[in-house]
Amino acid sequence: MAIESPRIFRITMTLWSTVVRATLVMALSTTLNLAHADGAAIALHGNAQGAPACATCHGAAGEGTAASGYPRLAGLGAEYLAAQLDAFANGQRNNPVMAAVARALTSDDRAAVALYYAALAAPTVKPGIGPGANSPGALLFDEGRWPQGLPACSQCHGPGGGGVGTTFPALTAQSALYIENQLRAWQKGARPPGPLALMSVVASKLSDSDIKDLASYISALPASPPFRKSKP
Numbered sequence: 001m002a003i004e005s006p007r008i009f010r011i012t013m014t015l016w017s018t019v020v021r022a023t024l025v026m027a028l029s030t031t032l033n034l035a036h037a038d039g040a041a042i043a044l045h046g047n048a049q050g051a052p053a054c055a056t057c058h059g060a061a062g063e064g065t066a067a068s069g070y071p072r073l074a075g076l077g078a079e080y081l082a083a084q085l086d087a088f089a090n091g092q093r094n095n096p097v098m099a100a101v102a103r104a105l106t107s108d109d110r111a112a113v114a115l116y117y118a119a120l121a122a123p124t125v126k127p128g129i130g131p132g133a134n135s136p137g138a139l140l141f142d143e144g145r146w147p148q149g150l151p152a153c154s155q156c157h158g159p160g161g162g163g164v165g166t167t168f169p170a171l172t173a174q175s176a177l178y179i180e181n182q183l184r185a186w187q188k189g190a191r192p193p194g195p196l197a198l199m200s201v202v203a204s205k206l207s208d209s210d211i212k213d214l215a216s217y218i219s220a221l222p223a224s225p226p227f228r229k230s231k232p
């Protein structure tokens with residue numbers, strides 16, 4: 001018995017600490033669940049910290065408002081969307097409207113609303129009467145300009161611009177105005193360089209008329225499925 005007791009004591013203590021740990025983990029995950037933000041509610045109604053409803057600008061189904069340059073959000077990758085919201089909040093992506101919106105969201109809110117938009121279906125685009133397949137925009141999009149070291153947009157954004165994986169966002173269903181604004185933002189350093197600074201380099205090789213040609217060509221592309229679906 002003198003030998004057995006310490007062992008029973010140790011077994012009891014091990015059991016006890018397992019119970020304590022399990023209870024703590026359960027309590028913690030309940031708190032996290034309670035704190036978990038509601039992406040749909042934020043998108044449609046805003047939050048109590050003054051964030052406006054995203055839908056007023058980005059559309060009821062996340063399709064964007066072409067004439068104002070408010071981008072489509074529906075069906076873009078969650079990681080991409082959350083990274084953009086963080087960049088607006090910390091000023092790396094310089095836009096006064098979105099800076100105010102993003103700063104009124106907690107990081108939980110940003111992650112939740114990003115997940116919400118990522119899970120929405122990509123908008124269907126009415127096939128536009130865009131510049132044809134032999135237009136300057138189409139040639140840049142599909143072939144690039146190799147003497148200048150400019151790769152084709154389709155190499156990273158997918159053959160029809162539908163996006164590739166979680167890193168390369170879809171360009172289809174974005175308006176000409178929004179696309180133009182982004183390419184100019186990279187030229188001016190008003191948008192963070194992003195992964196491997198790929199887009200800063202691409203944008204630096206585009207002339208003013210390249211940007212116009214690309215924006216009108218891309219904005220008329222029909223919606224095409226992502227090359228490899230982004231994780232929602």
Ligand code: HEC
Nearest residue numbers: 051052053054057069070071081084085095098101113181
């Ligand atoms: C008053 C209009 C307005 C409201 C409201 C608004 N946005 Fe925006 N949003 C914009 C504009 C304008 C841009 C483009 C900024 C730029 O050109 O860089 C944008 C861009 C974005 C982008 C970048 C998309 C991309 O493809 O890179 C995200 C993400 C975004 N908004 C999320 C939200 C969320 C989430 C909400 C709601 C909490 C919201 N926005 C509310 C106007 C708005």
Ligand code: HEC
Nearest residue numbers: 151152153156167168169179182193194195198199202214
């Ligand atoms: C080498 C890869 C690569 C090439 C080539 C490339 N892109 Fe991109 N592009 C990216 C990446 C990566 C992002 C996301 C940047 C970020 O996360 O901030 C992006 C983002 C964009 C966006 C912003 C989309 C949004 O929702 O805000 C536009 C517009 C764009 N690219 C246009 C183009 C055009 C036009 C071309 C061809 C002239 C092109 N890209 C070529 C990698 C590339």
